[in-house]
Amino acid sequence: MRRFASVLLLLCLLLSLAACAAPDEAPDEGTDPAGGQEADPPPEEEPVPEPEPYDIYDPTVMPAGGSRDGVAYAAWDGIVEHLFFHPVVAYPEQAFDGDSEAEGIDDYMVTVNEYNKILQNVYDKGYVLVDIGDVWSETAGEDGQPRMVRNTLYLPEGKKPLIFSFDDTNYYPYMLGNGFTYKLILGEDGKIWSWGLDPEGKEVVSRDLDAITILDKFVEEHPDFSPFGAKACLSLTGYEGILGYRTSTDTREWNDAKEAERQKEREAVAPIVEELKRTGWTFGSHTWGHIRLSGKTRSMEEIQSDTQRWFDEVGSLIGETTILFYPHGERPDGNDWKETGPIFQYFQEQGFRVFCSVGIESFSYIKKDICAVICDRLHPDGTTLRHSRNRYLQFYDAKEIMEVDVRPQREIDWE
Numbered sequence: 001m002r003r004f005a006s007v008l009l010l011l012c013l014l015l016s017l018a019a020c021a022a023p024d025e026a027p028d029e030g031t032d033p034a035g036g037q038e039a040d041p042p043p044e045e046e047p048v049p050e051p052e053p054y055d056i057y058d059p060t061v062m063p064a065g066g067s068r069d070g071v072a073y074a075a076w077d078g079i080v081e082h083l084f085f086h087p088v089v090a091y092p093e094q095a096f097d098g099d100s101e102a103e104g105i106d107d108y109m110v111t112v113n114e115y116n117k118i119l120q121n122v123y124d125k126g127y128v129l130v131d132i133g134d135v136w137s138e139t140a141g142e143d144g145q146p147r148m149v150r151n152t153l154y155l156p157e158g159k160k161p162l163i164f165s166f167d168d169t170n171y172y173p174y175m176l177g178n179g180f181t182y183k184l185i186l187g188e189d190g191k192i193w194s195w196g197l198d199p200e201g202k203e204v205v206s207r208d209l210d211a212i213t214i215l216d217k218f219v220e221e222h223p224d225f226s227p228f229g230a231k232a233c234l235s236l237t238g239y240e241g242i243l244g245y246r247t248s249t250d251t252r253e254w255n256d257a258k259e260a261e262r263q264k265e266r267e268a269v270a271p272i273v274e275e276l277k278r279t280g281w282t283f284g285s286h287t288w289g290h291i292r293l294s295g296k297t298r299s300m301e302e303i304q305s306d307t308q309r310w311f312d313e314v315g316s317l318i319g320e321t322t323i324l325f326y327p328h329g330e331r332p333d334g335n336d337w338k339e340t341g342p343i344f345q346y347f348q349e350q351g352f353r354v355f356c357s358v359g360i361e362s363f364s365y366i367k368k369d370i371c372a373v374i375c376d377r378l379h380p381d382g383t384t385l386r387h388s389r390n391r392y393l394q395f396y397d398a399k400e401i402m403e404v405d406v407r408p409q410r411e412i413d414w415e
């Protein structure tokens, strides 16, 4: 509250200073700016609230004196768990309406209610969020060549580290009108909100329907869930734009009007990317076209041009990243662990260092022959809620999480 009051005070001060500096004959709001008068001040606008300060700390550095805010910190060299989510289902009645997408959504997604319970459970079990980019670093190996190394993390005593990543946060057209939010927007309070239409077609601006805004709110309410300010790494493709903005090119029938529209979308999404970054979100590549990387269905040339397109259309908006999330979990060259094939090597040359697949545990392996680390992620979703209750008990109990009544009536094998 005090922080908010001081921001308000600062705003008032700035506004009164601005008022002093304005000429006495400042025109009314309605004055035609093309009237030829020199140095017309812009019409008074609603002041955009100063963003609340957001602190980000480096978990690889022990806080001075071994504690921060009265909390003692301790070194952690154990496993760093990693959970990934797809966009969450805001309107189950729409998602699970028996159409051709319903079973896929049931397999790969959780509902808002399930997601809320998962957050509460991992929080209650002592997990704290860390950013994937802080878990490993690049350093010189014994042979002088760059190699990845696992960092010691300094966590509040008794806490366990947890990485979150959210795949396909692109707001694909197939999801719109199918139970999901439509895009992220900046609210009047400067925070990230979701925008969308409910099943009746009414506009809904909310912070309670989208995995991203829900996590923002959860961390506001439970700051000790994110002692370093980390949220999740957003895994982005490019072919339908990002975050609900249609920033992609279409090579089939491109024209100036479409390009102008695309540039507008790029401008619109930029401040959202900026606010996400400021508040602990990071970004990784999920390839431009969500393409398979084994080399069996896509040639090296196709993979290279897809990657270039990702850099041009997505990287240019979100900045540099070292994180690659395999589409479909498919490993480059068919195997990224025992071998380092040409596709893996290519991505490494493009600057990627952390390569993420999907698996049955938060496995990670620092490669010996190249500067890279590969890791698997667990996947809270319909398939694991139905079929992998035991494996996920360290995070939550599927029996208490799953909205059995709103999901399609399919097999569940909790023993």
Ligand SMILES: [Zn+2]
Binding pocket: 167, 168, 286, 290, 327, 328
């Ligand atoms: Zn994906």
